[in-house]
Amino acid sequence: MAATRPVALVTGASAGIGRELAHILAREGHDLVLVARREAELTELARELKEKHGVDSRVAPADLAQPGAAQDLVEALGSPTPIDVLVNNAGFGGHGAFAERDRDADLRMIAVNVTALTDLSKLVLPGMVARGRGRILNVASTAAFQPGPFMAVYYATKAYVLSLSQALAEELSGTGVTVTCLCPGVTETEFQKVAGVEDVPLTKGPLAMTASAVAEAAYKGMQRGALLVIPGLHNKIGAQSVRLAPRKVILKVVRRLHPVEK
Numbered sequence: 001m002a003a004t005r006p007v008a009l010v011t012g013a014s015a016g017i018g019r020e021l022a023h024i025l026a027r028e029g030h031d032l033v034l035v036a037r038r039e040a041e042l043t044e045l046a047r048e049l050k051e052k053h054g055v056d057s058r059v060a061p062a063d064l065a066q067p068g069a070a071q072d073l074v075e076a077l078g079s080p081t082p083i084d085v086l087v088n089n090a091g092f093g094g095h096g097a098f099a100e101r102d103r104d105a106d107l108r109m110i111a112v113n114v115t116a117l118t119d120l121s122k123l124v125l126p127g128m129v130a131r132g133r134g135r136i137l138n139v140a141s142t143a144a145f146q147p148g149p150f151m152a153v154y155y156a157t158k159a160y161v162l163s164l165s166q167a168l169a170e171e172l173s174g175t176g177v178t179v180t181c182l183c184p185g186v187t188e189t190e191f192q193k194v195a196g197v198e199d200v201p202l203t204k205g206p207l208a209m210t211a212s213a214v215a216e217a218a219y220k221g222m223q224r225g226a227l228l229v230i231p232g233l234h235n236k237i238g239a240q241s242v243r244l245a246p247r248k249v250i251l252k253v254v255r256r257l258h259p260v261e262k
């Protein structure tokens, strides 16, 4: 990696929004640390980023569901590896009744969406604060704005990400470090297949955005230090309207977006 270029660490860089963010960060002159489980995809991405943008990437395969994964990752980078931009994007969802869903799958979801994101932020933030600059982009979801019956754990993890991100942004004001929370709505990625929601009403509508449009909005928001980025007017309106509607109504509507077969 070139000592002159800022370094961005992107989790979940092997696909979807994370992969697009890695391209944008490379285009904007960052060297990359690319994190996900699929090493072959990361290696191919690193090659593309070098070819298109001339930047260097470090491929750092990791399963962020494993205990201590964030610490192992940071230790493997060696010290001192200043991270200028941290993109906590890795995450996945899961569909089904809470009482019936696989316990291990839900605990892994919490480990990736919540624990790894929290721990990586804890590990990287002190260096950013000491240097007086840095940006963190945490990927939540429009799911963060209300509970999600039949995707209960996923929605709850994203509510955590939104809450943590906004609290940290305030704690860090005046330090030169910004925290931005990205809340995309339905986006065309591998997410729907992984979560088992390819055929539910929520994901079948015409309003899905491309991963590249979401990533561009996220990058712009992060650069201006925005607290919250909700890409797409329809998603912004949706996020506002759940604040006004009664909770019981919201719960009935959301369960219809991804019902389970009875």
Ligand SMILES: NC(=O)c1ccc[n+]([C@@H]2O[C@H](COP(=O)([O-])OP(=O)(O)OC[C@H]3O[C@@H](n4cnc5c(N)ncnc54)[C@H](OP(=O)(O)O)[C@@H]3O)[C@@H](O)[C@H]2O)c1
Binding pocket: 011, 012, 013, 014, 015, 016, 017, 018, 035, 036, 037, 038, 039, 062, 063, 064, 065, 089, 090, 091, 092, 093, 112, 139, 140, 141, 142, 183, 184, 185, 186, 187, 188, 189, 190, 191, 192, 194, 211
């Ligand atoms: N797509 C949507 O509709 C949507 C909407 C709102 C929010 N989001 C959020 O956007 C973020 C990115 O998702 P996406 O839509 O781009 O989905 P995606 O295409 O499925 O990408 C998810 C990324 O997370 C990585 N990941 C998953 N489990 C991991 C683990 N245990 N360890 C390390 N990396 C792991 C995956 O890499 P490997 O499989 O190689 O590990 C992949 O790179 C997620 O946090 C998701 O919750 C998505």
